[in-house]
Amino acid sequence: MINSTISLEIIKGIAIPSPSKIVLLVIDGLGGLPDPETGKTELETANIPNLDRLATKGICGVTDPVSPGITPGSAPGHLALFGYDPVAFNIGRGVLEAIGIDFDLQPGDVAARGNFCTVDENGLVTDRRAGRVSNEKCTELSQLLDGQLIDNVRVLVCPVREHRFVAVFRGEGLVPEVSDSDPLLIGVAPKSIAALSPEASRLASVANKFVAQAKVVLAEHYPANMVLLRGFSRHPHLPSMSEIYKLKPAAIASYPMYRGLAKLVGMEVLKTGTTIEDEFMTLKQSYPNYDFFFLHIKGADNAGEDGDFHRRVGIFEQIDSTIPGLTSLEPDVIVVTGDHSTPAMLKGHSWHPVPILLYSKWCRPDRVGEFSELACTSGGLGRFPATQVMLLAMANALKLIKFGA
Amino acid sequence: MINSTISLEIIKGIAIPSPSKIVLLVIDGLGGLPDPETGKTELETANIPNLDRLATKGICGVTDPVSPGITPGSAPGHLALFGYDPVAFNIGRGVLEAIGIDFDLQPGDVAARGNFCTVDENGLVTDRRAGRVSNEKCTELSQLLDGQLIDNVRVLVCPVREHRFVAVFRGEGLVPEVSDSDPLLIGVAPKSIAALSPEASRLASVANKFVAQAKVVLAEHYPANMVLLRGFSRHPHLPSMSEIYKLKPAAIASYPMYRGLAKLVGMEVLKTGTTIEDEFMTLKQSYPNYDFFFLHIKGADNAGEDGDFHRRVGIFEQIDSTIPGLTSLEPDVIVVTGDHSTPAMLKGHSWHPVPILLYSKWCRPDRVGEFSELACTSGGLGRFPATQVMLLAMANALKLIKFGA
Numbered sequence: 001m002i003n004s005t006i007s008l009e010i011i012k013g014i015a016i017p018s019p020s021k022i023v024l025l026v027i028d029g030l031g032g033l034p035d036p037e038t039g040k041t042e043l044e045t046a047n048i049p050n051l052d053r054l055a056t057k058g059i060c061g062v063t064d065p066v067s068p069g070i071t072p073g074s075a076p077g078h079l080a081l082f083g084y085d086p087v088a089f090n091i092g093r094g095v096l097e098a099i100g101i102d103f104d105l106q107p108g109d110v111a112a113r114g115n116f117c118t119v120d121e122n123g124l125v126t127d128r129r130a131g132r133v134s135n136e137k138c139t140e141l142s143q144l145l146d147g148q149l150i151d152n153v154r155v156l157v158c159p160v161r162e163h164r165f166v167a168v169f170r171g172e173g174l175v176p177e178v179s180d181s182d183p184l185l186i187g188v189a190p191k192s193i194a195a196l197s198p199e200a201s202r203l204a205s206v207a208n209k210f211v212a213q214a215k216v217v218l219a220e221h222y223p224a225n226m227v228l229l230r231g232f233s234r235h236p237h238l239p240s241m242s243e244i245y246k247l248k249p250a251a252i253a254s255y256p257m258y259r260g261l262a263k264l265v266g267m268e269v270l271k272t273g274t275t276i277e278d279e280f281m282t283l284k285q286s287y288p289n290y291d292f293f294f295l296h297i298k299g300a301d302n303a304g305e306d307g308d309f310h311r312r313v314g315i316f317e318q319i320d321s322t323i324p325g326l327t328s329l330e331p332d333v334i335v336v337t338g339d340h341s342t343p344a345m346l347k348g349h350s351w352h353p354v355p356i357l358l359y360s361k362w363c364r365p366d367r368v369g370e371f372s373e374l375a376c377t378s379g380g381l382g383r384f385p386a387t388q389v390m391l392l393a394m395a396n397a398l399k400l401i402k403f404g405a
Numbered sequence: 406m407i408n409s410t411i412s413l414e415i416i417k418g419i420a421i422p423s424p425s426k427i428v429l430l431v432i433d434g435l436g437g438l439p440d441p442e443t444g445k446t447e448l449e450t451a452n453i454p455n456l457d458r459l460a461t462k463g464i465c466g467v468t469d470p471v472s473p474g475i476t477p478g479s480a481p482g483h484l485a486l487f488g489y490d491p492v493a494f495n496i497g498r499g500v501l502e503a504i505g506i507d508f509d510l511q512p513g514d515v516a517a518r519g520n521f522c523t524v525d526e527n528g529l530v531t532d533r534r535a536g537r538v539s540n541e542k543c544t545e546l547s548q549l550l551d552g553q554l555i556d557n558v559r560v561l562v563c564p565v566r567e568h569r570f571v572a573v574f575r576g577e578g579l580v581p582e583v584s585d586s587d588p589l590l591i592g593v594a595p596k597s598i599a600a601l602s603p604e605a606s607r608l609a610s611v612a613n614k615f616v617a618q619a620k621v622v623l624a625e626h627y628p629a630n631m632v633l634l635r636g637f638s639r640h641p642h643l644p645s646m647s648e649i650y651k652l653k654p655a656a657i658a659s660y661p662m663y664r665g666l667a668k669l670v671g672m673e674v675l676k677t678g679t680t681i682e683d684e685f686m687t688l689k690q691s692y693p694n695y696d697f698f699f700l701h702i703k704g705a706d707n708a709g710e711d712g713d714f715h716r717r718v719g720i721f722e723q724i725d726s727t728i729p730g731l732t733s734l735e736p737d738v739i740v741v742t743g744d745h746s747t748p749a750m751l752k753g754h755s756w757h758p759v760p761i762l763l764y765s766k767w768c769r770p771d772r773v774g775e776f777s778e779l780a781c782t783s784g785g786l787g788r789f790p791a792t793q794v795m796l797l798a799m800a801n802a803l804k805l806i807k808f809g810a
Contacts (some may be wrong), residue, residue: 033769041769066808067411067790069796071418073799073809086408086809096810345767349807351800352769374785377771383787387409 005052006391009243010367010403011083017246020284020332023283023293024389026081027319028074029301030063030338031354031373035309040342042300042309045374046316050323051336051371056058058334058359060368061381063389065340071351077339078261082294083245083390084238091264092176092233097166099260103158105168105235110176110203113231114165115191116141119215123226125186129163130224138162141224145210153180154208167229169206175199180230181211184204190228203232211321222345240266241292245394250289252282253296257396280315280322288330301349304342312344333396335389336371353383360396411796415808422559422651425737428688428698429794432724433479433663436467436742436759436778438750440714446779447705447714447749448760449777451721454729456741456776458763463739463764465773466786468794471744477547478755481743483666487645487699488650488795496669497581497638502571504665507562510640512574515581515608518636519562521629522595524620528631529593534568535629542769543567546629549589549622550615558611572634574612574684579639580605583703586616587633596631604715608637617687644670646697655694658701658740667699683725692734707746729803738765738801740794754792758788765801 016369032041065072065080066087075096076086094111112325116138132249133141142159145167149155155173160166176274177200181190190211191209195204207229242248243266251262259269268290276297283295297319303311326334337356340349355376359366366380377383383390394400437446470477470485472491473645474717480501481491497692499516510516521543523532541566550572551562558576565571582601588594597604600606610636619632646654648671656667656674676765677687681702702724708716733740742761745754760781762773771785782788786797799805 033767062787066409067796068786068793069798069800069805070411071800071807073807077810085409087411089413090809092810194613232608343767350767351797351805355660373769374772378783383789385409 008083008239011391012244014401014403015244015246015394016399016401017190018397018399019291021291022080022333022393022397023295023335024393025295025326025334025336026078026297027300027316027336027338028296028298029250029304029340029342029349031343031350031352031353032304032312033350037338037347041373042114042312043268043316044374046313046319046320048316048371049319050335054323054327054334054336055357055371055375056369058357059363059366059381060355060357060371060376060379061402062353062373062376062379062383062387063337063356064353065386066381067352069351071349072340073349074257074339075261077386079265080386081337081339081389082241082265083387084265085190085387089101089238090234093231094166094233094393095235096257097160097164098168098229099264100257101158101166102256103166103168104394106170106173108170110169110174110234112167112169112207112229113254114167114346115182115228116163116165117226117228118223119190119226123189125183125188125190125226125228127186127223128182128186128228130277132162133224135159135161137224138165141218141221145214145227148210150206150209153380155210164223168212169203171206174203175207176203176234178204178207178232180228180232181207181210182228190226192390193229196269207232236264236311238265242266245292245390245399248290248291249294251294251296252279253294254279255298258296258298268341276318276322280325284329285323301342304344305348307344307347309344312356313405333358333393335393337389354386356381356389358392358396362398410788413488413493413644416796417649419806420649420651420799421806423802423804424696425804427802428700428731428736428740428797429486430700430731430739430741431702432705432721432741432743433481433701433703434709434745434747434754436746436748436755436756436757437709437717438748443629447717447780448721449779451718451725453721453725453776454572455725456607458775459732459739459741459764460776460780461774462770463762463786464771464786465678465760465762465776465781467675467758467778467781467784467788468742468761468791469758469788470640470791473758474756476754477745478559478754479662479736479744480666481616482791483663484745485791486742486794487646487670488792489670490792494641494643498641499638500635501662502565502569502671503573504641505662506565506571507661508563508571508573511575512640513575513579515579515637515639517572517573517574517612517634520587520633521568522633523628524631524633525598526597528594530593530631530633531597531639532628533587533589533591534792535635537567538629540564540566542629543570546623546626550619550632553615555611555614555616555618560615568629572615574608581608581637583609583612583637585635585637586612587635589606595631598634599744610716612637615794641669643670647671650697650699650795650804653695653701654697655691656699657684658699659684660703662700663701663703663810674698681723681727685730688728689734707748710753712752713750714749738763738798740798742794759791761786761794762798763801767801767803
């Protein structure tokens with residue numbers, strides 16, 4: 001191989017602690033697509049003088065979170081920004097669901113994503129989502145299943161939303177290499193959970209007993225008279241950001257999923273409120289205590305998923321108004337970017353590259369004079385993998401020594 | 406490693422069938438070099454208003470087929486465009502020659518590239534190409550060698566052009582790990598073909614007997630009084646494009662080499678004529694029956710190899726005039742690119758990156774207003790490996806679901 005790839009081990013070897021501070025502001029679903037009427041994206045439509053000023057003083061570009069053409073989920077999008085290969089560190093569905101509800105996974109726990117579903121008198125699935133039961137019903141049914149002890153394994157069942165729940169298996173010797181019971185189809189029976197390695201037979205056996213028991217407990221709860229499980233997985237071991245980067249990192253995020261992802265990479269998760277202003281206030285208050293801040297703002301992604309172009313514009317403008325508060329803290333490095341694009345036009349995550357701006361005293365400014373998809377495309381950072389964002393932030397914070405003599 | 410690599414397995418996991426249609430128009434040898442007089446490349450000299458319009462509405466960039474600095478052959482150039490790593494899937498010389506003459510290779514066949522050559526009375530090679538015998542002579546001599554049965558192996562010999570032929574060994578238990586007989590030098594004897602693995606000894610033995618027999622048959626045919634063989638290889642197994650991308654792909658190409666490469670990746674090869682207009686007519690007629698079309702246009706590469714700048718300009722203009730017929734079909738995604746550059750100035754393939762334009766409803770247009778090397782270099786797709794072209798096409802056709810949760 002003649003192409004260089006920088007491993008986390010290499011970064012460990014050149015990262016040094018220093019007093020300089022980095023703020024990574026992640027605007028979830030930042031990238032958009034033009035409104036056919038105006039030819040302008042949400043970001044291009046928004047009046048964001050402070051971000052434009054920062055783009056002018058800084059250097060800009062666009063990132064590919066996973067790869068050109070690949071639409072990332074939230075986990076790969078964030079892991080990439082934290083510098084972890086999102087393909088190598090692909091996190092299981094069960095763990096993600098658990099993280100998403102702030103469940104405190106212990107080492108050894110195996111989590112599975114569960115659906116309440118409907119089966120007919122022959123045991124065949126007729127609705128994989130049990131008619132999307134209410135959140136209240138989900139909570140009630142989860143409590144019925146919660147806390148069973150099967151062969152010395154405690155099964156913890158927590159409601160997520162509608163038909164969704166998390167089942168966490170806690171006990172000795174549980175290995176998550178088991179198949180799903182969810183057939184992902186209707187008209188067939190739930191599948192038996194099979195061990196995919198000999199070590200996994202204990203979990204398979206416990207999980208099948210849990211499902212059988214659930215069928216009995218739920219018998220009278222039509223349409224939610226059965227469960228489907230998938231994505232059995234264990235809390236992955238990721239080297240922590242302090243090991244790799246020698247940072248003391250903190251996360252400020254109002255949604256549990258992002259707090260969970262930050263915890264996975266060893267950030268300290270700070271208590272904060274639900275608004276953008278709350279999050280910036282938390283940043284200000286805790287600013288002396290850490291040297292890296294991951295600040296996550298969710299709203300623009302939700303607005304994109306709802307197809308609400310104008311709400312996205314408004315959120316960008318609201319974020320812009322908080323930027324003077326951020327710059328007044330004088331961080332050595334400010335990075336503003338997103339974990340993926342969520343164009344209102346597509347009502348969902350998309351593969352489009354994500355604008356990024358990096359400001360530091362050492363950034364070598366380019367000609368970009370505004371923060372937008374189009375302007376960033378011709379920025380000095382070019383188009384690059386999001387996994388390199390941390391390297392750039394660290395370099396600009398003068399926290400990386402020379403590689404090689 | 407902090408950079409992600411997307412494997413074909415990952416793509417398989419996120420590709421979904423859908424009614425949307427992709428047209429991949431490959432202009433062989435598309436990229437060029439400026440005429441020193443005008444400072445403009447062939448493409449920049451050509452009057453191509455329709456391609457310029459498509460570039461304006463779409464997003465542009467440049468690709469590296471194999472790597473910056475690497476001049477690709479036709480096979481790597483095309484495999485990359487189909488999304489296959491051209492280094493991992495390197496196709497043997499013998500198989501490529503067979504494909505190039507439309508030879509219908511069977512599973513188990515081993516193909517070798519052959520040269521008629523000249524040896525002196527001591528058996529030493531004096532001319533590796535036998536004075537470049539005529540095509541007629543090549544056909545006549547090939548027929549003399551064709552069809553022998555050696556140890557239950559049938560040896561099929563087909564003329565290619567001038568001194569070139571293909572020898573296909575058909576029989577049980579043939580393993581292609583054998584050395585070449587072609588010494589690639591003059592003044593030495595042809596080498597004995599050696600088995601490079603124990604399983605390959607049967608093929609080595611048969612091939613040596615074939616060479617010995619050829620020497621006898623050709624004894625009176627000076628200067629073509631001997632043969633040299635190289636590049637023993639078997640039809641490689643490539644996962645098909647329908648397996649990977651869930652597409653129903655069709656190929657439209659007037660040259661056998663490209664039809665063969667398309668067949669290798671599981672495309673259905675459509676019958677077509679020899680002109681650009683024939684190919685576009687075939688596209689139109691078969692348009693309802695497939696969801697992916699590889700349309701290959703050869704002329705600009707030949708003109709480049711001939712060093713004929715103006716013929717290249719004319720071919721680009723001719724292609725341009727067919728573009729309205731293409732856009733009137735309203736494919737969901739149109740990609741126009743090349744498999745490599747063939748600048749007239751260099752009279753051959755070159756390493757220069759290749760312009761690409763992608764048009765779809767979801768492409769996020771850039772500022773590029775014309776289809777040229779210079780304009781594409783500042784396009785929104787940036788500079789990227791050609792192996793990512795299919796991912797982008799698939800994403801823009803909304804045929805890829807989210808990666809990771």
